[in-house]
Amino acid sequence: MSRWEPDARGRLEKAALDLYSERGYEQTTAAQIAERAGLTERTFFRHYADKREVLFGGSQALEQAFVDTLADTPHTAAPIDAMATTLETVAAFFLERHEHSRQRQAVIAANAELRERELIKLASLSAALTATLHRRGLKDPAATLTAEAGITVFKVGFDRWVGGNGDRPLADFLRESLKELKTVAAGG
């Protein structure tokens, strides 16, 4: 096998999601993922620490994108509007990722350990957004509530997007979920 492996990471990710979907996450090994991708197991471990990291390797980048975008929104904006802008910007990361996201979500839903890992990821994201809002000068409880509202909107909008056929972008679903949260909070 050539040492030059074009998009090895992407190929491993696709092979992993396909195998997790076909035979289950527990039943899949790193060696099988590498084989499906036409790569060696050694190459797998150059890109991922373990088979779980294939599903969560992007979490840190997503959190950083959330934090950077939120920090960059004009400080004059109302916190919930800064959050709306952030959600819209982060949604761009998921363009062309509908099928990938759908597969990933199904794998996670089927496994308790992965569901827990996803909860931890979202709790970490919420804490990072709260800290960013503190740095913008927002006090608590407003900062925590704004961050939690953002995470709720993201979760609900993301689930609805993943459950659909992918013909509308994630940003639309996030916008609708925020609007609905506002209605719910207002007693509608």
Place this chain on the structure above:
Amino acid sequence: MSRWEPDARGRLEKAALDLYSERGYEQTTAAQIAERAGLTERTFFRHYADKREVLFGGSQALEQAFVDTLADTPHTAAPIDAMATTLETVAAFFLERHEHSRQRQAVIAANAELRERELIKLASLSAALTATLHRRGLKDPAATLTAEAGITVFKVGFDRWVGGNGDRPLADFLRESLKELKTVAAGG
């Protein structure tokens, strides 16, 4: 030791929280908890499956209280108002429990495994509230958003209550947090 052990469960719980606070959760054994409570290890295991259950043994009762109260609120009430009533009713469970809740929260905050368990508890509570709202005829995403809003208000209000000196009841903090969430969502 007499076989009649008045309030063994409460004594074990208090002994456990004291030991977890003094020497750390990991360093405490069921035998030590029983000894501190003046009871046998066998009595400990009659009341709790393990030392973690001392901290989470009440989760199921709390979830049931949330679900029953929410199901019983008038169906004519706006969902967020039904949630407000539910939070207020459930807060009564924590009367005279400020010091207990403060100790428990500190023990959980200090241990990653317990923090994860707490996240799972809240996710389970959110799913149960969503299901209850579905049974009231509320559709998604409004049902999920109302449930998540309720959990957020509970978390934020609870943290602030625990962080205070306990001279005001939890219900006050939950009411204030809900009011603040409404302000945040409205763009205040």
